[in-house]
Amino acid sequence: MAAPTTLVTGIGQLVTNDPANPDASGTERLGLIERAALLIADGAVAWAGPESALPRAAVEAARTVDVGGAAVLPGFVDTHTHLVFGGDRAAEFEARMSGEAYTAGGIRSTVAATRAATNAVLAARLDGFVSELHAQGTTTFEIKSGYGLTVADEARLLALAARVTDETTYLGAHVVPPEFAGDPDGYVDLVVGEMLDACLPHARWIDAFCETGAFTPEQSRRILEAGAARGLGVRLHAGQLAPSEGVALAVALDAASVDHCTYLTDADVAALAASRTVATLLPGVEFSTRQPYPDARRLIDAGITVALASDCNPGSSFTSSMPFCIAVAVRDMRMTPAEATWAATAGGAAALRRTDVGRLAVGTRADFTVLRAPSFLHLAYRPGVPLIDAVWRAGERIV
Structure with a gap:
Protein backbone atom coordinates (compact mmCIF):
# COMPACT_ATOMS: atom_id res chain seq x y z
CA MET A 1 0.00 0.00 0.00
CA ALA A 2 1.38 3.43 -0.92
CA ALA A 3 2.22 5.73 1.95
CA PRO A 4 -0.29 8.53 2.48
CA THR A 5 0.67 11.98 1.31
CA THR A 6 1.26 14.61 3.97
CA LEU A 7 0.32 18.27 3.66
CA VAL A 8 2.17 20.70 5.93
CA THR A 9 0.23 23.95 6.23
CA GLY A 10 0.44 27.11 8.29
CA ILE A 11 4.11 27.69 7.42
CA GLY A 12 4.83 31.33 8.21
CA GLN A 13 8.11 31.32 6.30
CA LEU A 14 9.48 28.48 4.18
CA VAL A 15 13.18 28.30 3.34
CA THR A 16 13.43 26.24 0.15
CA ASN A 17 16.98 27.06 -1.01
CA ASP A 18 15.32 26.97 -4.42
CA PRO A 19 15.37 30.47 -5.93
CA ALA A 20 14.02 28.95 -9.16
CA ASN A 21 10.63 28.41 -7.50
CA PRO A 22 8.41 31.05 -9.14
CA ASP A 23 6.91 31.95 -5.78
CA ALA A 24 10.25 32.43 -4.00
CA SER A 25 11.91 35.67 -3.04
CA GLY A 26 15.69 36.10 -3.32
CA THR A 27 17.22 36.65 0.12
CA GLU A 28 20.67 35.37 -0.79
CA ARG A 29 19.58 32.09 -2.44
CA LEU A 30 17.23 31.01 0.37
CA GLY A 31 14.18 30.94 -1.93
CA LEU A 32 11.83 32.19 0.79
CA ILE A 33 8.08 31.68 0.47
CA GLU A 34 5.76 33.39 2.93
CA ARG A 35 2.53 31.77 4.18
CA ALA A 36 3.54 28.52 2.53
CA ALA A 37 2.67 24.84 2.37
CA LEU A 38 4.56 21.64 1.59
CA LEU A 39 3.11 18.52 0.01
CA ILE A 40 5.01 15.29 0.69
CA ALA A 41 4.57 11.98 -1.11
CA ASP A 42 6.67 8.81 -0.85
CA GLY A 43 9.21 10.56 1.34
CA ALA A 44 9.89 13.37 -1.13
CA VAL A 45 8.66 16.90 -1.74
CA ALA A 46 5.79 16.82 -4.24
CA TRP A 47 4.93 20.52 -4.13
CA ALA A 48 6.13 23.68 -2.36
CA GLY A 49 4.57 27.10 -2.66
CA PRO A 50 2.13 29.61 -1.19
CA GLU A 51 -0.69 27.96 0.72
CA SER A 52 -3.16 30.01 -1.32
CA ALA A 53 -1.93 28.29 -4.49
CA LEU A 54 -2.28 24.70 -3.25
CA PRO A 55 -3.49 22.29 -5.95
CA ARG A 56 -6.54 21.14 -4.02
CA ALA A 57 -7.26 18.09 -6.14
CA ALA A 58 -3.82 16.71 -5.34
CA VAL A 59 -4.23 16.89 -1.57
CA GLU A 60 -7.71 15.56 -0.93
CA ALA A 61 -6.38 12.33 0.58
CA ALA A 62 -3.45 13.90 2.43
CA ARG A 63 -3.07 13.94 6.18
CA THR A 64 -2.66 17.56 7.26
CA VAL A 65 -0.16 18.96 9.74
CA ASP A 66 -0.59 22.64 10.68
CA VAL A 67 2.57 24.26 12.10
CA GLY A 68 0.80 27.40 13.24
CA GLY A 69 2.84 30.10 11.54
CA ALA A 70 6.27 28.64 12.31
CA ALA A 71 9.28 28.90 10.04
CA VAL A 72 10.29 25.72 8.20
CA LEU A 73 13.68 25.07 6.63
CA PRO A 74 15.57 22.12 5.17
CA GLY A 75 17.13 19.74 7.66
CA PHE A 76 20.71 20.68 8.49
CA LEU A 352 28.69 15.91 -0.01
CA ARG A 353 27.95 16.38 -3.71
CA ARG A 354 24.30 15.65 -3.13
CA THR A 355 21.25 17.27 -4.69
CA ASP A 356 18.56 15.33 -2.82
CA VAL A 357 19.05 17.05 0.56
CA GLY A 358 19.64 20.60 1.76
CA ARG A 359 16.75 21.96 -0.33
CA LEU A 360 12.96 21.72 -0.35
CA ALA A 361 12.08 21.46 -4.02
CA VAL A 362 10.04 18.97 -6.00
CA GLY A 363 11.83 15.62 -5.93
CA THR A 364 14.16 16.30 -3.02
CA ARG A 365 13.96 14.18 0.10
CA ALA A 366 11.40 15.61 2.54
CA ASP A 367 13.87 16.48 5.32
CA PHE A 368 12.85 19.60 7.18
CA THR A 369 12.88 21.33 10.53
CA VAL A 370 10.07 23.31 12.13
CA LEU A 371 11.25 26.19 14.32
CA ARG A 372 9.67 27.64 17.43
CA ALA A 373 10.06 30.96 15.68
CA PRO A 374 8.55 32.86 12.75
CA SER A 375 11.78 33.27 10.77
CA PHE A 376 15.12 31.61 10.03
CA LEU A 377 16.71 34.80 11.41
CA HIS A 378 16.02 33.57 14.92
CA LEU A 379 18.68 30.86 14.57
CA ALA A 380 21.30 33.60 14.92
CA TYR A 381 19.14 36.15 16.72
CA ARG A 382 18.39 33.80 19.67
CA PRO A 383 21.63 31.86 20.24
CA GLY A 384 21.50 29.01 22.72
CA VAL A 385 17.70 28.87 22.80
CA PRO A 386 16.08 25.49 21.91
CA LEU A 387 14.25 26.61 18.78
CA ILE A 388 13.75 23.20 17.13
CA ASP A 389 10.09 22.23 17.46
CA ALA A 390 9.89 19.24 15.09
CA VAL A 391 12.17 17.41 12.69
CA TRP A 392 11.07 15.35 9.68
CA ARG A 393 13.22 13.00 7.63
CA ALA A 394 12.08 11.39 4.37
CA GLY A 395 8.55 12.54 5.10
CA GLU A 396 8.28 11.07 8.59
CA ARG A 397 8.58 12.95 11.86
CA ILE A 398 11.60 11.82 13.90
CA VAL A 399 11.56 14.51 16.65
Whole structure:
Protein backbone atom coordinates (compact mmCIF):
# COMPACT_ATOMS: atom_id res chain seq x y z
CA MET A 1 0.00 0.00 0.00
CA ALA A 2 1.38 3.43 -0.92
CA ALA A 3 2.22 5.73 1.95
CA PRO A 4 -0.29 8.53 2.48
CA THR A 5 0.67 11.98 1.31
CA THR A 6 1.26 14.61 3.97
CA LEU A 7 0.32 18.27 3.66
CA VAL A 8 2.17 20.70 5.93
CA THR A 9 0.23 23.95 6.23
CA GLY A 10 0.44 27.11 8.29
CA ILE A 11 4.11 27.69 7.42
CA GLY A 12 4.83 31.33 8.21
CA GLN A 13 8.11 31.32 6.30
CA LEU A 14 9.48 28.48 4.18
CA VAL A 15 13.18 28.30 3.34
CA THR A 16 13.43 26.24 0.15
CA ASN A 17 16.98 27.06 -1.01
CA ASP A 18 15.32 26.97 -4.42
CA PRO A 19 15.37 30.47 -5.93
CA ALA A 20 14.02 28.95 -9.16
CA ASN A 21 10.63 28.41 -7.50
CA PRO A 22 8.41 31.05 -9.14
CA ASP A 23 6.91 31.95 -5.78
CA ALA A 24 10.25 32.43 -4.00
CA SER A 25 11.91 35.67 -3.04
CA GLY A 26 15.69 36.10 -3.32
CA THR A 27 17.22 36.65 0.12
CA GLU A 28 20.67 35.37 -0.79
CA ARG A 29 19.58 32.09 -2.44
CA LEU A 30 17.23 31.01 0.37
CA GLY A 31 14.18 30.94 -1.93
CA LEU A 32 11.83 32.19 0.79
CA ILE A 33 8.08 31.68 0.47
CA GLU A 34 5.76 33.39 2.93
CA ARG A 35 2.53 31.77 4.18
CA ALA A 36 3.54 28.52 2.53
CA ALA A 37 2.67 24.84 2.37
CA LEU A 38 4.56 21.64 1.59
CA LEU A 39 3.11 18.52 0.01
CA ILE A 40 5.01 15.29 0.69
CA ALA A 41 4.57 11.98 -1.11
CA ASP A 42 6.67 8.81 -0.85
CA GLY A 43 9.21 10.56 1.34
CA ALA A 44 9.89 13.37 -1.13
CA VAL A 45 8.66 16.90 -1.74
CA ALA A 46 5.79 16.82 -4.24
CA TRP A 47 4.93 20.52 -4.13
CA ALA A 48 6.13 23.68 -2.36
CA GLY A 49 4.57 27.10 -2.66
CA PRO A 50 2.13 29.61 -1.19
CA GLU A 51 -0.69 27.96 0.72
CA SER A 52 -3.16 30.01 -1.32
CA ALA A 53 -1.93 28.29 -4.49
CA LEU A 54 -2.28 24.70 -3.25
CA PRO A 55 -3.49 22.29 -5.95
CA ARG A 56 -6.54 21.14 -4.02
CA ALA A 57 -7.26 18.09 -6.14
CA ALA A 58 -3.82 16.71 -5.34
CA VAL A 59 -4.23 16.89 -1.57
CA GLU A 60 -7.71 15.56 -0.93
CA ALA A 61 -6.38 12.33 0.58
CA ALA A 62 -3.45 13.90 2.43
CA ARG A 63 -3.07 13.94 6.18
CA THR A 64 -2.66 17.56 7.26
CA VAL A 65 -0.16 18.96 9.74
CA ASP A 66 -0.59 22.64 10.68
CA VAL A 67 2.57 24.26 12.10
CA GLY A 68 0.80 27.40 13.24
CA GLY A 69 2.84 30.10 11.54
CA ALA A 70 6.27 28.64 12.31
CA ALA A 71 9.28 28.90 10.04
CA VAL A 72 10.29 25.72 8.20
CA LEU A 73 13.68 25.07 6.63
CA PRO A 74 15.57 22.12 5.17
CA GLY A 75 17.13 19.74 7.66
CA PHE A 76 20.71 20.68 8.49
CA VAL A 77 23.47 18.83 6.64
CA ASP A 78 26.46 18.32 8.94
CA THR A 79 29.37 17.17 6.80
CA HIS A 80 32.18 16.87 9.36
CA THR A 81 31.83 14.84 12.55
CA HIS A 82 33.89 12.34 14.55
CA LEU A 83 31.15 10.59 16.51
CA VAL A 84 32.59 7.13 17.18
CA PHE A 85 35.03 7.37 20.07
CA GLY A 86 35.70 6.37 23.64
CA GLY A 87 36.66 8.50 26.61
CA ASP A 88 36.46 12.19 27.33
CA ARG A 89 38.80 15.17 27.09
CA ALA A 90 37.17 17.62 29.47
CA ALA A 91 40.45 18.06 31.35
CA GLU A 92 42.16 19.07 28.11
CA PHE A 93 39.42 21.64 27.51
CA GLU A 94 39.88 23.03 31.00
CA ALA A 95 43.63 23.34 30.44
CA ARG A 96 43.07 25.13 27.15
CA MET A 97 40.66 27.56 28.76
CA SER A 98 43.38 28.19 31.35
CA GLY A 99 45.81 29.27 28.67
CA GLU A 100 47.44 26.17 27.21
CA ALA A 101 47.74 26.16 23.41
CA TYR A 102 45.76 23.71 21.29
CA THR A 103 47.71 21.07 19.36
CA ALA A 104 46.58 17.92 17.59
CA GLY A 105 48.34 15.72 20.13
CA GLY A 106 45.26 15.14 22.26
CA ILE A 107 43.86 12.92 19.52
CA ARG A 108 46.15 10.14 20.75
CA SER A 109 44.45 10.05 24.15
CA THR A 110 41.12 9.47 22.44
CA VAL A 111 42.72 6.75 20.32
CA ALA A 112 43.76 4.89 23.47
CA ALA A 113 40.28 5.18 24.99
CA THR A 114 38.58 4.13 21.77
CA ARG A 115 40.76 1.07 21.31
CA ALA A 116 39.84 0.00 24.84
CA ALA A 117 36.07 0.47 24.34
CA THR A 118 33.79 -2.37 23.29
CA ASN A 119 31.59 -2.19 20.22
CA ALA A 120 28.55 -2.08 22.49
CA VAL A 121 29.85 0.95 24.37
CA LEU A 122 30.82 2.77 21.17
CA ALA A 123 27.47 1.98 19.53
CA ALA A 124 25.49 3.22 22.52
CA ARG A 125 27.42 6.49 22.62
CA LEU A 126 27.03 6.91 18.87
CA ASP A 127 23.28 6.41 19.10
CA GLY A 128 23.17 9.09 21.77
CA PHE A 129 25.03 11.55 19.55
CA VAL A 130 22.71 10.78 16.64
CA SER A 131 19.75 11.58 18.87
CA GLU A 132 21.43 14.89 19.72
CA LEU A 133 21.89 15.70 16.05
CA HIS A 134 18.28 14.93 15.22
CA ALA A 135 16.97 16.94 18.16
CA GLN A 136 18.84 19.99 16.85
CA GLY A 137 17.51 19.72 13.31
CA THR A 138 20.25 17.74 11.58
CA THR A 139 18.89 15.14 9.17
CA THR A 140 22.01 14.29 7.11
CA PHE A 141 25.44 13.85 8.65
CA GLU A 142 28.89 12.48 7.86
CA ILE A 143 30.97 10.44 10.32
CA LYS A 144 34.72 9.90 10.15
CA SER A 145 36.82 7.14 11.63
CA GLY A 146 40.27 8.10 12.89
CA TYR A 147 40.28 7.14 16.56
CA GLY A 148 41.32 3.53 16.02
CA LEU A 149 44.42 3.74 13.83
CA THR A 150 44.81 -0.03 13.58
CA VAL A 151 43.39 -2.12 10.78
CA ALA A 152 40.79 -3.78 12.99
CA ASP A 153 39.84 -0.64 14.91
CA GLU A 154 39.41 1.61 11.89
CA ALA A 155 37.26 -1.04 10.20
CA ARG A 156 35.04 -1.48 13.25
CA LEU A 157 34.57 2.27 13.71
CA LEU A 158 33.44 2.62 10.12
CA ALA A 159 31.16 -0.39 10.39
CA LEU A 160 29.52 1.20 13.44
CA ALA A 161 29.17 4.53 11.63
CA ALA A 162 27.62 2.84 8.61
CA ARG A 163 24.75 1.67 10.86
CA VAL A 164 23.51 5.26 11.14
CA THR A 165 24.64 7.09 7.98
CA ASP A 166 25.62 6.50 4.37
CA GLU A 167 28.15 9.33 4.60
CA THR A 168 31.12 7.53 6.15
CA THR A 169 34.72 8.70 5.83
CA TYR A 170 37.87 6.63 6.23
CA LEU A 171 40.31 8.78 8.26
CA GLY A 172 43.09 6.36 9.05
CA ALA A 173 45.32 9.38 8.39
CA HIS A 174 44.19 11.32 11.45
CA VAL A 175 47.53 11.23 13.28
CA VAL A 176 50.44 8.80 13.37
CA PRO A 177 49.78 6.38 16.26
CA PRO A 178 52.40 5.88 19.00
CA GLU A 179 53.53 2.50 17.69
CA PHE A 180 54.64 4.18 14.43
CA ALA A 181 56.11 7.31 16.05
CA GLY A 182 59.53 6.59 14.53
CA ASP A 183 58.22 5.47 11.16
CA PRO A 184 55.44 7.74 9.84
CA ASP A 185 55.96 6.61 6.25
CA GLY A 186 55.56 3.02 7.43
CA TYR A 187 52.21 4.01 8.89
CA VAL A 188 51.23 5.59 5.58
CA ASP A 189 52.07 2.25 3.95
CA LEU A 190 49.56 0.62 6.27
CA VAL A 191 46.91 3.30 5.63
CA VAL A 192 47.06 2.87 1.86
CA GLY A 193 47.40 -0.92 2.02
CA GLU A 194 45.89 -3.37 4.47
CA MET A 195 43.90 -0.72 6.37
CA LEU A 196 42.32 0.67 3.21
CA ASP A 197 41.39 -2.86 2.12
CA ALA A 198 39.63 -3.49 5.45
CA CYS A 199 37.82 -0.14 5.54
CA LEU A 200 36.73 0.09 1.92
CA PRO A 201 33.47 -1.87 2.33
CA HIS A 202 32.24 0.59 4.97
CA ALA A 203 33.40 3.94 3.52
CA ARG A 204 32.19 6.42 0.92
CA TRP A 205 34.98 8.98 1.42
CA ILE A 206 38.67 9.19 2.29
CA ASP A 207 40.22 12.03 4.30
CA ALA A 208 43.57 13.03 5.79
CA PHE A 209 44.69 15.56 8.39
CA CYS A 210 47.20 17.59 6.36
CA GLU A 211 48.82 19.61 9.13
CA THR A 212 52.05 20.01 11.05
CA GLY A 213 52.04 17.26 13.66
CA ALA A 214 49.89 15.01 11.48
CA PHE A 215 50.59 14.34 7.76
CA THR A 216 52.66 16.22 5.20
CA PRO A 217 51.19 17.28 1.85
CA GLU A 218 53.18 14.52 0.16
CA GLN A 219 51.89 11.86 2.54
CA SER A 220 48.36 13.24 2.26
CA ARG A 221 48.49 13.12 -1.54
CA ARG A 222 49.58 9.49 -1.46
CA ILE A 223 46.74 8.58 0.92
CA LEU A 224 44.02 10.44 -0.95
CA GLU A 225 45.10 9.16 -4.34
CA ALA A 226 45.07 5.59 -3.02
CA GLY A 227 41.49 6.02 -1.82
CA ALA A 228 40.37 7.73 -5.02
CA ALA A 229 41.86 4.87 -7.06
CA ARG A 230 39.60 2.49 -5.10
CA GLY A 231 36.49 4.58 -5.75
CA LEU A 232 36.33 6.73 -2.62
CA GLY A 233 35.48 10.41 -2.78
CA VAL A 234 38.10 12.84 -1.50
CA ARG A 235 37.90 15.19 1.49
CA LEU A 236 40.74 16.91 3.35
CA HIS A 237 41.49 18.65 6.66
CA ALA A 238 43.73 21.63 5.86
CA GLY A 239 44.62 25.13 7.01
CA GLN A 240 43.54 24.68 10.62
CA LEU A 241 46.76 25.54 12.45
CA ALA A 242 48.79 27.36 9.78
CA PRO A 243 48.91 27.94 6.02
CA SER A 244 50.01 24.86 4.09
CA GLU A 245 49.88 23.22 0.70
CA GLY A 246 46.76 21.33 1.75
CA VAL A 247 44.20 23.56 0.06
CA ALA A 248 46.08 23.43 -3.24
CA LEU A 249 46.24 19.64 -2.89
CA ALA A 250 42.50 19.40 -2.28
CA VAL A 251 41.74 21.46 -5.36
CA ALA A 252 44.22 19.49 -7.48
CA LEU A 253 42.49 16.26 -6.48
CA ASP A 254 38.99 17.71 -7.05
CA ALA A 255 38.11 17.10 -3.40
CA ALA A 256 34.46 17.54 -2.57
CA SER A 257 35.44 19.60 0.45
CA VAL A 258 38.45 21.07 2.22
CA ASP A 259 37.68 21.58 5.88
CA HIS A 260 38.84 24.18 8.45
CA CYS A 261 40.32 26.81 6.07
CA THR A 262 41.29 29.03 8.99
CA TYR A 263 44.61 30.03 7.42
CA LEU A 264 44.46 30.70 3.68
CA THR A 265 46.79 32.46 1.28
CA ASP A 266 45.57 34.57 -1.63
CA ALA A 267 46.61 31.68 -3.90
CA ASP A 268 44.42 29.31 -1.85
CA VAL A 269 41.42 31.59 -2.26
CA ALA A 270 41.99 31.92 -6.00
CA ALA A 271 42.35 28.15 -6.37
CA LEU A 272 39.14 27.46 -4.47
CA ALA A 273 37.28 30.10 -6.47
CA ALA A 274 38.28 28.38 -9.72
CA SER A 275 37.25 24.93 -8.48
CA ARG A 276 34.15 23.07 -7.34
CA THR A 277 35.73 22.19 -3.97
CA VAL A 278 33.62 23.47 -1.08
CA ALA A 279 35.26 25.32 1.81
CA THR A 280 33.74 23.78 4.94
CA LEU A 281 34.12 26.00 7.99
CA LEU A 282 33.93 24.65 11.54
CA PRO A 283 33.18 27.52 13.95
CA GLY A 284 32.88 25.20 16.95
CA VAL A 285 36.62 24.56 16.69
CA GLU A 286 37.61 28.19 17.01
CA PHE A 287 35.05 28.72 19.75
CA SER A 288 36.55 25.81 21.71
CA THR A 289 40.24 26.49 21.02
CA ARG A 290 40.36 30.29 20.97
CA GLN A 291 42.06 30.24 17.60
CA PRO A 292 41.24 32.92 15.03
CA TYR A 293 38.00 32.34 13.15
CA PRO A 294 38.03 31.69 9.40
CA ASP A 295 37.14 34.71 7.30
CA ALA A 296 33.97 33.50 5.65
CA ARG A 297 33.35 36.93 4.13
CA ARG A 298 36.60 36.68 2.15
CA LEU A 299 35.56 33.29 0.76
CA ILE A 300 31.99 34.22 -0.09
CA ASP A 301 33.02 37.47 -1.76
CA ALA A 302 35.43 35.45 -3.92
CA GLY A 303 32.54 33.28 -5.12
CA ILE A 304 33.56 30.16 -3.19
CA THR A 305 30.87 27.76 -1.99
CA VAL A 306 30.94 27.67 1.82
CA ALA A 307 29.49 25.01 4.11
CA LEU A 308 29.19 25.01 7.89
CA ALA A 309 29.68 21.85 9.95
CA SER A 310 30.00 21.03 13.64
CA ASP A 311 33.24 18.97 13.67
CA CYS A 312 31.71 17.27 16.70
CA ASN A 313 34.63 15.54 18.42
CA PRO A 314 35.82 15.14 22.03
CA GLY A 315 38.84 17.42 21.72
CA SER A 316 38.51 20.59 19.70
CA SER A 317 34.74 20.99 19.18
CA PHE A 318 32.45 18.94 21.38
CA THR A 319 29.20 20.36 20.03
CA SER A 320 26.60 18.67 17.86
CA SER A 321 24.50 21.82 17.39
CA MET A 322 24.23 23.30 13.92
CA PRO A 323 22.09 26.19 15.24
CA PHE A 324 25.01 27.06 17.53
CA CYS A 325 27.39 26.95 14.56
CA ILE A 326 25.10 29.28 12.61
CA ALA A 327 25.01 31.78 15.46
CA VAL A 328 28.80 31.77 15.87
CA ALA A 329 29.35 32.09 12.10
CA VAL A 330 27.13 35.16 12.03
CA ARG A 331 28.68 36.71 15.13
CA ASP A 332 32.35 35.96 14.49
CA MET A 333 32.88 34.95 10.85
CA ARG A 334 31.18 37.88 9.09
CA MET A 335 28.38 35.82 7.57
CA THR A 336 24.85 37.12 7.24
CA PRO A 337 22.07 35.01 8.82
CA ALA A 338 20.93 34.01 5.34
CA GLU A 339 24.43 32.96 4.26
CA ALA A 340 24.96 30.91 7.40
CA THR A 341 21.58 29.20 7.08
CA TRP A 342 22.29 28.34 3.44
CA ALA A 343 25.79 27.07 4.33
CA ALA A 344 24.36 24.76 7.02
CA THR A 345 21.85 23.24 4.59
CA ALA A 346 22.49 23.60 0.86
CA GLY A 347 26.19 24.28 1.42
CA GLY A 348 26.52 21.04 3.33
CA ALA A 349 24.74 19.18 0.54
CA ALA A 350 27.25 20.62 -1.95
CA ALA A 351 30.10 19.43 0.28
CA LEU A 352 28.69 15.91 -0.01
CA ARG A 353 27.95 16.38 -3.71
CA ARG A 354 24.30 15.65 -3.13
CA THR A 355 21.25 17.27 -4.69
CA ASP A 356 18.56 15.33 -2.82
CA VAL A 357 19.05 17.05 0.56
CA GLY A 358 19.64 20.60 1.76
CA ARG A 359 16.75 21.96 -0.33
CA LEU A 360 12.96 21.72 -0.35
CA ALA A 361 12.08 21.46 -4.02
CA VAL A 362 10.04 18.97 -6.00
CA GLY A 363 11.83 15.62 -5.93
CA THR A 364 14.16 16.30 -3.02
CA ARG A 365 13.96 14.18 0.10
CA ALA A 366 11.40 15.61 2.54
CA ASP A 367 13.87 16.48 5.32
CA PHE A 368 12.85 19.60 7.18
CA THR A 369 12.88 21.33 10.53
CA VAL A 370 10.07 23.31 12.13
CA LEU A 371 11.25 26.19 14.32
CA ARG A 372 9.67 27.64 17.43
CA ALA A 373 10.06 30.96 15.68
CA PRO A 374 8.55 32.86 12.75
CA SER A 375 11.78 33.27 10.77
CA PHE A 376 15.12 31.61 10.03
CA LEU A 377 16.71 34.80 11.41
CA HIS A 378 16.02 33.57 14.92
CA LEU A 379 18.68 30.86 14.57
CA ALA A 380 21.30 33.60 14.92
CA TYR A 381 19.14 36.15 16.72
CA ARG A 382 18.39 33.80 19.67
CA PRO A 383 21.63 31.86 20.24
CA GLY A 384 21.50 29.01 22.72
CA VAL A 385 17.70 28.87 22.80
CA PRO A 386 16.08 25.49 21.91
CA LEU A 387 14.25 26.61 18.78
CA ILE A 388 13.75 23.20 17.13
CA ASP A 389 10.09 22.23 17.46
CA ALA A 390 9.89 19.24 15.09
CA VAL A 391 12.17 17.41 12.69
CA TRP A 392 11.07 15.35 9.68
CA ARG A 393 13.22 13.00 7.63
CA ALA A 394 12.08 11.39 4.37
CA GLY A 395 8.55 12.54 5.10
CA GLU A 396 8.28 11.07 8.59
CA ARG A 397 8.58 12.95 11.86
CA ILE A 398 11.60 11.82 13.90
CA VAL A 399 11.56 14.51 16.65
